[in-house]
Amino acid sequence: MPSDGQRHGSRWRRERIVRLASTTGLASVEELAAEFDVTASTIRRDLAQLTTEGRLARTYGGAIALDPHPESTLRQRIGDAFEQKQGIARWAAGQVRPGENVLLDAGSTVGALALELRTTFPLTVATTSMTVLQALADVDEIHVQCLGGTLRHVSQGFVGPLTEAALDRMTFDRAFLGADGVTADSGICEAELDQTRLKELMADRAEHVYVLAHAEKLGRRPFHAWARLPRGWTLVTDDGVDPAALAPFLAAGIRTVVTDADGTQV
Known part of the structure; x- marks a missing residue:
């Protein structure tokens, strides 16, 4: 049976990653893998994609939000x-x-x-x-x-x-x-x-x-x-x-x- 993280799909997971990083300021690969019940390599691919899109900045072992407190519309x-x-x-x-x-x-x-x-x-x-x-x-x-x-x-x-x-x-x-x-x-x-x-x-x-x-x-x-x-x-x-x-x-x-x-x- 697929996990919740798998069932929601990568787009949903990446949006959640950005939100978590914006809330906490810093998100580690291990914490995110546990949060979404996926492998660390899956999270690394997500972080790479979000970095390419300019939504996160990579750090050693994780990622940090470019703006820790984005202004809501x-x-x-x-x-x-x-x-x-x-x-x-x-x-x-x-x-x-x-x-x-x-x-x-x-x-x-x-x-x-x-x-x-x-x-x-x-x-x-x-x-x-x-x-x-x-x-x-x-x-x-x-x-x-x-x-x-x-x-x-x-x-x-x-x-x-x-x-x-x-x-x-x-x-x-x-x-x-x-x-x-x-x-x-x-x-x-x-x-x-x-x-x-x-x-x-x-x-x-x-x-x-x-x-x-x-x-x-x-x-x-x-x-x-x-x-x-x-x-x-x-x-x-x-x-x-x-x-x-x-x-x-x-x-x-x-x-x-x-x-x-x-x-x-x-």
Whole structure:
């Protein structure tokens, strides 16, 4: 009888190898052979093929991911922690008052917030997000302003000097920011510096700043670009958060809001 690794085939196995190497940073031939119940020579052929494709770099006895923390696309992230993001979005929507000027960042949780805001009007929403534009495009009572610029396809958000120039002419009652990771000492972590510079500018233009981040993002440092946040910002996360992950934010005096799936603060 063929093993699971054999039954799934080489293409499936190679995709799994890339994912494992991206998670752990380093994958050995022996570990991968045991994981997929195939021979070491089979794994070596897989690694050779993935190296040729430019997806891994060979090391002595194994392989290392070219990027240990690849940035997920917006489409990939939408289904992650779905209920938690909905709860965060519902609480955030409850902070917005009719008549306000609101700034919405790119990201899946902020996209969920846009859907919750469809019944809050009159309202002015400025955004860098294609997802937000699509969510609010047919709501006549909401005035939508697109902060254009260069589209990052992976996040479906606009960045760059044109976006920054538009922001320089505007102020907002509230700004809601997304994050790939967030820490109490360094702020928001993102894949590229143009993202973090833009988030800093967005935070500077708003009276109230909220970072929407489900529990798994707290304390994470997946990349090397950071956005510093002004004093008085609010972290909004879900009730699955580990108290140890929340503790640095509380110790730093950062306002923290923990919500359940219904958007109720707990």
